[in-house]
Amino acid sequence: xxxxxxxxxxxxxxxxxxxxxxxxxxxxxxxxxxxxxxxxxxxxxxxxxxxxxxxxxxxxxxxxxxxxxxxxxxxxxxxxxxxxxxxxxxxxxx
Numbered sequence: 001x002x003x004x005x006x007x008x009x010x011x012x013x014x015x016x017x018x019x020x021x022x023x024x025x026x027x028x029x030x031x032x033x034x035x036x037x038x039x040x041x042x043x044x045x046x047x048x049x050x051x052x053x054x055x056x057x058x059x060x061x062x063x064x065x066x067x068x069x070x071x072x073x074x075x076x077x078x079x080x081x082x083x084x085x086x087x088x089x090x091x092x093x094x
Contacts, residue, residue: 002032
């Protein structure tokens with residue numbers, strides 16, 4: 001499952017596909033969701049756009065999100081502070 005409980009909130013496991021024609025979210029394969037981003041993977045732009053996109057999708061400020069692993073990888077773990085896994089699942093799948 002792409003969601004894991006954390007003491008500070010919930011961790012979302014993500015696979016990023018930079019350079020897409022538009023920003024989009026899809027239920028990925030396996031234990032990660034796929035986030036397609038228009039930003040290229042240059043100088044952290046895709047990471048910034050990922051946090052902004054997920055924040056908007058989850059209805060929280062992007063400052064509540066932190067990449068806790070995979071900063072330079074396509075596979076990332078994003079911590080969402082102050083949210084439980086049930087609320088995150090509902091908003092991601094909406």
